Amino acid sequence: MRPREWVFSPLAFKVLWRAADRDVLPYPLQYRSTFETVAEHDEAWKTEANGLHRILDEELYGALRVLAEPEARVEVAGAVNGDRLRVHAALHYQHAVLLEQEPTGSPYRGGTVRMTIFDARRLSHRIVTLLPNAPRGRGPGLEISRFDLEAEDGGVYRLDHDGAARSSLVRAKRFFERPRDLVVHVAAYAGPAWDNRPAPSRGFHVMDYPDGRYLVRNGATLQAVPVDRMGLQIDLERVVRFTVTSHREEHDPSYR
Template sequence: MTQWTVRGMDFAMLCSRFGRDRLPYPLAVTVDVDTEDQLRRLRREASARIDALVDERLEAAIGVVIDPAVRIECRSDTHALGQSPVRVHAAVTHDLAVVLTQRPGPDCSVTIDTVTPASAPVRIAESVPTVQAGRRAAATLEHPCTATTSSGAILSTATRNATADEKFEAFFARPRSAVGEVIVARGATYDHRRDTDAVSFFWMDFDGDGRYLVRSHASIDVVPADSTRLVAEIGRQLESALRR
């Protein structure tokens, strides 16, 4: 399909032409200027670059970003050498998907890819570091049994459900090389508030072990996952959201 790479400010200007003053989460653009005159000059330059680039295909792609049937948002933070945090946003309709990928850099550049809806989960997973599945078996863990006083002090509940707390600590209190969150939500968004019907899960990479998918609800489900499993889970949530 089609791909464009634009500077972060150019992408922000492109979104503003469609009436949006906020970037799709989790994309972010920082502009370092000293004066309003400098900012106005940068905006004029960005507008000129967009004028030279925009065509019907790019307009159609941004239209999907602005008004999708489903959004998939992924942000990762990593401590591993040679890896960089990644911000990805996929806007999906029943006919087309647009994947926005932003990697660290001075221009906050955004790559815009148009793909089929079925390909969107693969493109998102490609932005995540490739790590083997964790070696521990899938498990359901209980949330730590702690309470907080009005002053914010944590009260110990060692007399109740200590074993569940120990299992939680044994799993999560290990060094992690990376952690990320995937959020799947329906429809357009106008700010960065979490949708009430959004579905989310985390992926966590543990040093010397591997990757797990982590979903928190009444309890915490932990499943070892390689890239194939990650793609499948994103795809499952996407299909469910498109059906709703």
């Protein structure tokens, strides 16, 4: 399909989202009013609503439907060189919609929103390319059992072959507490989000250290794996595909 793009002010997107009968913005997008009075805000709201009425067509309405009723959504949030990264993506069969919100000087207020609808097969690639490119980490990475970390809280330490105490906590701190340029959380969720209540997700963190980029998984085992852009895309495709499949198996009788 031919991609199409729209650009909205933060307030205009808030108005558009309300038209879809949604109150809570797609995470991690943010809107905070800068108007001094309620009357000024209401007047600006009416102005944006009139402007949206003039451009609302079948394609924009379709993109809004994908955002409001996705099979899967991907939330990308973090910090890149001190700037907030706010990206939200939604997928429904052959269509994907990507929201990118520009940073502002405030960590609590997002800027201009760019919305794009395109072929769903391009979703993982589009998301990954929003991150600055970075080389694959040069180190061996890290793999630590969550059980070992919790055991150390009780004063239990494993021993190396030479009898020396080995602290998983020290190893984790040595790896993670280094200067880093990028920390981003990528999470995929099945179905729409009606509010901000926690929901089951699949995902990972992306972290850039002086020696390169690592993909971090936090589960029964804490893993930090060296990764390049292609490896990151492959992992994201796997997560999205699994999330979509799970949603279809549960909600689409024709898929079973």
